[in-house]
Amino acid sequence: MSTYSKELEVAQLAVQRASILTKKVFHEKAKGTISKDDASPVTIGDFGAQALIIQAIKKNFPEDQVVGEEEASTLINDTKLRDQIWAFVKDTTLKDANAEKIIGGPIGTVDAMLDAIDAGNSAGGAKGRIWALDPIDGTKGFLRGGQYAVCLALMVDGDVKVGVLGCPNLPVDDAAPLTAETGVDQTDAEGKGVLFSAILGQGATSRPLGTAGLGESKAIHMKPVEDITQATFCESVEAGHSSHGDQHAIVTKLGVTKPSVRMDSQAKYGSIARGAGDIYLRLPVRADYQEKIWDHAAGDLIVREAGGEVTDTLGRRLDFSKGRTLQENKGVVAAPRTVHGRVLEVVKEVLAKK
Structure with missing residues (x-):
């Protein structure tokens, strides 16, 4: 029986690289707009992160389907928006040659980027291998410097087997308490950025959300609630x-x-x-x-x-x-x-x- 270790590694590296792109978009483009019908930061981040993740999936598992939130049709005629997205996509890489080799390296052309985005058009369902992808979950959190996540999961015959969450603005420290401030006014500064992962039947882990290969992981557990x-x-x-x-x-x-x-x-x-x-x-x-x-x-x-x-x-x-x-x-x-x-x-x- 497969352990899904390869799927997990690809998902973790893909989410990590996509998270780097979202952070770059936030720092260079965030203006407070939330429309997804223009060149807003969330639009650029969504499309760019989806392209990078789907490229990694298709390189390693070409027959797998992807249920993604975005489609590239609006970018065919909107060349300004397309070029803005491409500027981030072509320059976003992991600082580790082996990690880049695993997930496919830089996307080579604009057309390849558009093809990757459009490969997220699966209808989902109960048969086969299907990835569920949300390139930026938490639109308003992303824009205001609160919490957001890059989310990817593999379903096999309708059952989730692998799950990965990249959370750039959460503290790395698993013991850091949640407070009312956790959801607002956060940064991706030193000590922030965590990658959560799980394989069905094998437990859940966290590790720092880095910029190269995968950092050291730690098992995580829900806290016993006695009261x-x-x-x-x-x-x-x-x-x-x-x-x-x-x-x-x-x-x-x-x-x-x-x-x-x-x-x-x-x-x-x-x-x-x-x-x-x-x-x-x-x-x-x-x-x-x-x-x-x-x-x-x-x-x-x-x-x-x-x-x-x-x-x-x-x-x-x-x-x-x-x-x-x-x-x-x-x-x-x-x-x-x-x-x-x-x-x-x-x-x-x-x-x-x-």
Whole structure:
């Protein structure tokens, strides 16, 4: 039975290189705009990171499919935007020749970049090897210097086997506590930048998010929660992404006394997986909302491999086999296995009263 060690190495190096690009884009281009219909930093970063990651996947696993968020059609006629993206893509490399050899080295031409971006057009599904990719998860966090993540996961026949998260603005130190400031006013300065990884059945790890080959990894585990009232609770920054009102009612009913930590992206999954936080809730803001698979696949696996439980609000495992969305699930409840049942019980009680 495959250990997926090659897939993990490629994913880690690809995410690391893409994270370097996003950091360069932020420092050179961030102006506070959030439109994805113009040459905003998030647009340049999204397209550029997607190109670099898909190139690495296709070099090593040419038959694999990719479910990516972006497509290159808008770049065919928008030559200014295309050239801005290309300027970052062609110059972004890892400072390690062997690592670059593994993931394919620099992309050679603009056309090759566009082809790589467009290779993220898989519809997903329950058969075959499919990668779920979010080149920048946490748009607003990226722009304001808060938390964001470069996210990549491999699904085989609908089951997540490998997950990698690059979080440039999280502290390397797994023991660093989460505070209200963690989600805002962060930098990628010395001591920041962490790469979370997991293979199904083999545990979860963290390592510094470097600029060359892969740094030394450490096993991570969710923190035992003996007193749920002292738990650290994570939620999305944007009320449009998750129901803050319902979440407040739930944590109040649980007796949680600490203020919630609001932060963007799957950095929340990584934070609770290493014990810096404890509980992550993402509750639907409307009945017809469907989560995207690329927003959860890597984090779901990393938390479960670190000793956590991840379900929807009805207690069902997240189902990544239904296409590009989690159409069979409603919301997300992630917590240590020892307290997940209690958290889920209160989630159901609060949502039943709506």
